[in-house]
Amino acid sequence: MSAESAGATAPREPLFAISSRTVVFGAVGAALYAVLGLFSFVIPGTQNVTVRPAFALVPFFGKRFGIIAGFFVGFVGNAIIDLIQGSGLTYWNWSVANGLVGAFAGLIFAYIPPITGEALRLVVTALGSLLATALGLLFVITDIWLQGISFETFLTLNYGPVLLANGIAVVVLTPALDAIWEPLSKRTGR
Template identity: 55%
Template sequence: MSAAVTTAAGVRRSPWAVTSRTIVFGAIGAALYGALGIFSFIIPGTGNVAIRPAIALIPFVGVRFGPIAGFFTGAIGNAIVDQIQGAGFLTYWNWSLANGLTGLVAGLIAHYLKEPKKTGAQLTRVAGISLVAVVIGMLFTASDILLGNTAEYWFFAEYLPALLTTVVASVIIAPALDQAWKPLQNLSGR
């Protein structure tokens, strides 16, 4: 069974439970994403869309530690990256929320989608969850239309490039992070 679904005693836990573990792993995820997220590269011809491999931490944290930790990792981690890169906390607030929603969706899907026993199926599960979570979470960036961008600009210069780079990074790196975490999960009490 998935560590995100049951406690050590085998009792099913609410995906909305906020425990000290949720807070700690969400804060660690946000700090890691904030620190590693500065290693990003703006794609020319887009609306400041960056290739950011660290973004794979968001669905990974959501899958392993739940939707609250995933949301915190995405929203706060992205705000940290924006602050470090000089954009400030409020310039791209909707993109921070979109990243948070990506982690939240990943956590919810993982909570309800049973974890398979075979390694290949586990990798496919995390990759699939990452893909769906990114597509859904990044849709929140459509709020850029309300902030003055045209729908065409948002879709072609922001959403599609962000979606493609985020999906590629997440589908490749999140399953690898998940497999690397497996030997450590007993040490964390998960």
């Protein structure tokens, strides 16, 4: 097994390149996230913070297909979910935050050297995905200005609960998705 295929995290093209691969995987990821993201529920006592297991797709697509695809999956997928659920583009900043999670994941994993050990690769995937989630979701601090909430409300009712819920999803499910994808990427040489 080569180090290149074992890690499958080295950038194959420039970081911000838009290719047919980026467009196709971004669109497929956004559609998957939009459909599977409908299976979510609101955490009681929060400001409409939902647990969405499908969120694990966002850092996964960022890791495997790059910054642009990751951003597209998070941004477009979340916007479609909001449109389908009837909130329109009211929470556009949350869609941007979801997109930033995918972009940060693409950026983080572009600079992590290939990892040959399966267990270590999955742990690094979990930690990198959690870091990308924590960084990307910080964008929802804009709720302070857009929704007129206090910083304390932002931390305790918005950011904290969504980071916890999505953090659990990405720590458990993103490595699982990556473990499933790894054999497929070895077969295709990508």
